[in-house]
Amino acid sequence: MSGARANTLGATRVCPHCKATVLASASVCPGCQHHLRFNQADAQAAPTGYEAVQIAGTIQHREPSEACEYCVVLSVDNARGDKITRQVVSVGALQPAELHRFSVSIQLLPSRQALPPKRDK
Numbered sequence: 001m002s003g004a005r006a007n008t009l010g011a012t013r014v015c016p017h018c019k020a021t022v023l024a025s026a027s028v029c030p031g032c033q034h035h036l037r038f039n040q041a042d043a044q045a046a047p048t049g050y051e052a053v054q055i056a057g058t059i060q061h062r063e064p065s066e067a068c069e070y071c072v073v074l075s076v077d078n079a080r081g082d083k084i085t086r087q088v089v090s091v092g093a094l095q096p097a098e099l100h101r102f103s104v105s106i107q108l109l110p111s112r113q114a115l116p117p118k119r120d121k
Contacts, residue, residue, distance in 0.1 A: 008024075009111050011024040015036065017029060018031050018034070025109070030107065049107045049109040050107070050108055052106050052108045054104070055105075057102060058099045058100065058102070059099065060094065060098070064097045065097075066096060067094060070092055071090075072090040072091070074086070
């Protein structure tokens with residue numbers, strides 16, 4: 001979890017429902033989709049996000065008569081190629097001739113950074 005204050009861009013907190021790390025600014029957990037905040041002012045002022053990337057596909061073993069195992073890994077690197085995170089998202093098994101569908105989406109949200117406090121002169 002981030003040590004940044006709640007009004008800091010990129011600050012995080014833990015969802016009380018599913019224990020996922022989410023953005024502190026989130027009103028709804030992107031994982032379990034439970035509401036995290038019911039403040040009407042936040043709901044009206046919430047930035048509108050957009051889906052920057054959406055990938056969907058299927059996995060199926062190339063030998064349809066065999067079972068196999070799979071491991072889904074998510075990796076995020078910055079522009080310099082430095083690893084930010086690498087996580088195993090899911091593991092499982094496919095029975096003979098079985099297929100699984102998957103989708104990955106990345107939502108971008110404009111920031112609502114707080115303005116610095118005015119100083120009295």
